[in-house]
Amino acid sequence: MNNLKPIELAIIKPKDWEDNHLYPYILNRSQAFEAEILDIQKSSKTTRIKFFLKNINQIMWGVFFVFKKWHQAVFKTGKTLFIRGEIRNNQLIQPKPISRINEIVPVYSSTKIKNEIKKHVTYENIKLLPENIAKTLIKMHFPLSPDDIDEKKINYALKWTEIFLYLYKLQNKKKTFPANPITSDPTPFINSLPFTLTNDQIKVINEIKNDLSNPMQARRVVIGDVGSGKTIIMLATAFMAKKSAIMAPTSILANQIYEEANKYLNGKWRMENGKLFKVVLVTQKSQFTEEDLKNADLLIGTHALLYQNLPKLNAVMVDEQHRFGTNQRAKLEKLTSNGNILPHYFQFSATPIPRTQALILSSFVNVSLIKELPFKKNIETRIIDKSDFKDLIAHIQKEITLGNQIVIVYPLVEESQNFNYQSIEEGKDFWLKYFDGVYITHGKDKNKEDVLVEFREKGNILITTTVIEVGISLPRLTTIVIVGAERLGLATLHQLRGRVGRYGQKGYCFLYTHDKNNKRLIEFSKTLDGFKIAELDLKFRKSGDLLDGTKQSGEKFNYFDETKDLKILEDVKRYLNQLIK
Incomplete structure (x- = not known):
């Protein structure tokens, strides 16, 4: 039996406890007598037995509402026996015979569980737990x-032990592999930038600097709010790693990162071999040769990278990592490994997570949080409904006059019978009739990136679905309208809202709903902090499972x-760290 099985059994809480002590007074619950x-008196509906x-x-x-043959065999006039039942209105309801007294008997959902617990749950078998927790469970x-x-x-003991088991398993999944240690100083790169980095950006760059100098493979997740400046951290990582790749989920994102790399890295730095730093874009539409791939100091691409003959790399970065399957991420790592020497691995995400989830995740990988934004x-x-539609149209017209852009997010592409919001198909004619420069795209559109x-x-106006959530940078976008907003998770709403006002200009987010008093939307509208919204989202929905990469929620x-x-989680983390030491 594995050493965790007794602990897993120990956190199966009994459904109830039968206290079979013979108390000399009446309790307000079931008791033994x-x-x-x-x-004995029988009628058509009940059997009544007079007890002393x-x-x-x-x-x-x-009073017995059910009186079967075995009852007749057990309950006979003149006999004395032990029974348990509850007294209500001065009568004993459906009492049952018991064979043991003066003990407390836990009640489980099955005899199998009861027997397993009796056999395996001993203090000796669960002493991996702190003494007070183990004693409470026993x-x-x-x-x-x-x-x-x-x-x-x-x-308290059940909560403590459950999260302990989860983290203990996570830590045991943590594998270590050799990697190429790299000593590098990001200062020249940071000083060359035409803007000042935030304290959080500098902190994360230094964490990655330390990761790269390690002879064991680093695995770090960098989580930043929308617009917190993750791209520049990727480029600083590429500068330090000397040979690396960035994989992004869409061509648009890959192109945007490439444009930034072109500004700050490509041909700007002389490498140790005397050549200038070379950045190569690898998408289905970009032009590159085998020679380009071999000589690149930084490869930026989509999953198209997975089908190339890639050079051995010192670091691999995956942007919006939740958009790729575990298998795709592993394939990129394998393609760029040098035998058993693996590249350092960094994942980037613009979906903030609650502090508890970050702490849980840190048992498995290193976690960096970027909470500070370059500008407020x-x-x-x-929150609007159909009575505000006229005002919304006036706002859209004004923004277009100012040279700004609008995005309208519909919940569906096509009409659906059991859906009380318009789809793109139903809503597009209005926008096409009254406005110029209207574009339409959605997830199934093969040409969506174009x-x-x-x-x-x-x-002027883009009609779309949540496909806009991750990706393209739209400098003139100031307004987003989300139709049926209450149907979306808060994290998705936050990503959508994060598309507007990316360059410091005033932005507007309209949540169109039939339920203006929706608690989630009201809470959401009060804050722009992605980490606070993650805490709210957790309150309102189930959280994801980190142990199984294939399981999205x-x-x-x-x-x-x-x-x-x-607080329990922090205590468990401290205890686990002592155990490891």
Whole structure:
């Protein structure tokens, strides 16, 4: 039996406990009695038995709504036996015979579980846990007195042990591989930039600098709010790593990163071999040769990278890593490895996560959070319904006159019978009739990237779905309208809102809904902080499962509550660190 099985069994909480002590008074719950049968009366609907209950010294009728053959064999006039039942309205309801008294018996959902717990849950078998937690769990399963069943202590122990097990398994999944240690100083790169980095950006660059100098492979997740400046951290990493790749989920994103790399890296730095720093773009449409791939100091591409003959790299970066499957990420790593020497691995995400999830994740990989933004965002969020439509149109007209762009996000592409919001197909005619420069695209549109690029240059209004959530930078975009906003998760709403006012200008986010009093939307509209929104989102929905990369959203814990139990989690982390030492 693996050493965790007894602990896994120990956190199966009994459904109830039967206290079979013979108390000399009546409890307000089911209890045990020593009973002498004085009389039995049967009718068509019930069977009534007159008992003398010795431990409380009272005569009382017991009522049976179900009285089977085995009842007749057990309950006979003149017989004395032990029974348990609850007294209501001065009568005993459906009492049952018991064979053991003066003990507390836990009740489980099955005999199999009961037997497994009896066999394996011993103090010796669960002493990986702190003494106080282990003792509470042992008492829960094998109580000697009612004081052993302390719900507050039990719930704490269950929460503690559940998150301990989860983190312990995560830590044991952590594998270490050799990597190429690189010593590098990012200062020349940072000083060459025409803007000042935030403290968070500098902190993360230094964390990555330390990662790269390690002879064991670094695995770090960098999580930044929308617009927190992750791209420049990727470029600083590329500068330090000397030979690396960045994989982005779309051509548009890859192109945008490439444009930035062109400004700050390409041909700007002389490498140790005397050549100038070379950046190569690898997408389905870009032009490059085998020679380019071999000589590149930084490759930037989409999953097209996975089908090339790639050189051995010192670092691999994956942008918006949740958009790639575990298999694709592993393939990139394998392609760029040098035998058993693996590249350092960095994942970047613009989806902030709650502090509890960041702490949990840090058992598995290193985690960096970028909370500081290069400039304060100025976005006004309004919850609107059809009565505000006239004002919305006036706002859109004004913004277009100022040379700004609008995005309207519909929940569906085509009409659906059981959906009370318009789809793109139903809504587009209005916009095409009354406005110029209207572009339409969605997830299934093969040309969506071309449409987005053309819209960026020439368009006024873009009609789309949540496909706009990740990706294209639209410098003139100041307004986003989200139709059926209450149907989307807060993280998605935050990503969509983060598309506007990317360059410091005033932005507007309109949440169009049939439910203006929606609690989630009201809370969402009060803050622009992605990390606060992640905490809110966690409150309102199930959180993801980090143990299984294929599972995008998992079940909640049975006892541990990610919204309330941060202190327990911090305590478990401290304990685990001591265990490892």
